[in-house]
Amino acid sequence: MDKLGVLGAITKRKEPTPKGKMSKLNFTYVEEWDVVMCPQGHSMEYKTTTRQGYLEYHSNKDVCINCPKKEKCLYEKSKKRIIRLHVWDKHLREIDQFTKKTDxxxxxxxxxxxxxxxxxxxxxxxxxxxxxxxxxxxxxxxxxxxxx
Known part of the structure; x- marks a missing residue:
């Protein structure tokens, strides 16, 4: 769409988050290092890309076990957090910002x-x-x- 000069008008769907748990939006993607930073400042490393086109970033189990916010961050029975970002996530966020913020x-x-x-x-x-x-x-x- 960018090459053709077409402006998109979409809003990004918010993924459902279980009650009392931290949303994926609380985590920050750092493009220079290709890592996701958790709210406590720990990095989550890239692990794999799924067939559906999602990049998976996994946290370190040892760090998460001792984290003061693990009750709000980790899901039941899991020892680490996994954040999935779509390969087009950055582009979709830009379009979403354009749609919501500009006249x-x-x-x-x-x-x-x-x-x-x-x-x-x-x-x-x-x-x-x-x-x-x-x-x-x-x-x-x-x-x-x-x-x-």
């Missing part, structure tokens, strides 16, 4: 309801796209206007 971003996001969301609503209500019909083309070749 232009707010105007574009407001117009989205009038254009994009309206088009999806019309497809759903007027053109029979309310339910996805997973059928083989052999069984029903005329589904959704496919006349080949």
């Amino acid at each position: 232009l971003g707010k105007r574009i996001y407001k117009r989205r309801k009038e254009t994009i969301e309206r088009a999806f609503a019309d497809l759903k209500e007027l053109h029979g796209f309310r339910y996805a019909r997973f059928r083989d083309l052999k069984e029903n070749p005329y589904e959704n206007g496919n006349l080949n």
Whole structure:
């Protein structure tokens, strides 16, 4: 989108956090060192990338066991914290900041309801796209206007 000069108008979804636990947003990614810093100032090292495109950063078990905030940070039965960041996370945060903080971003996001969301609503209500019909083309070749 950047190369084409297209401005995005999306907001980043907040991931659900169990009650009383620290959110992923309390942790800070440090790009120069490719580490995630916990609220107590300890670094979490990169471990792996999942098939879904998430970078996993793992904390040190020995540090977490002695941490004063481990009750709020660690989940049940775990001895370390794992933070997952998507490979596009930095870009999504930039778009989210543009959408929420700038006047232009707010105007574009407001117009989205009038254009994009309206088009999806019309497809759903007027053109029979309310339910996805997973059928083989052999069984029903005329589904959704496919006349080949």
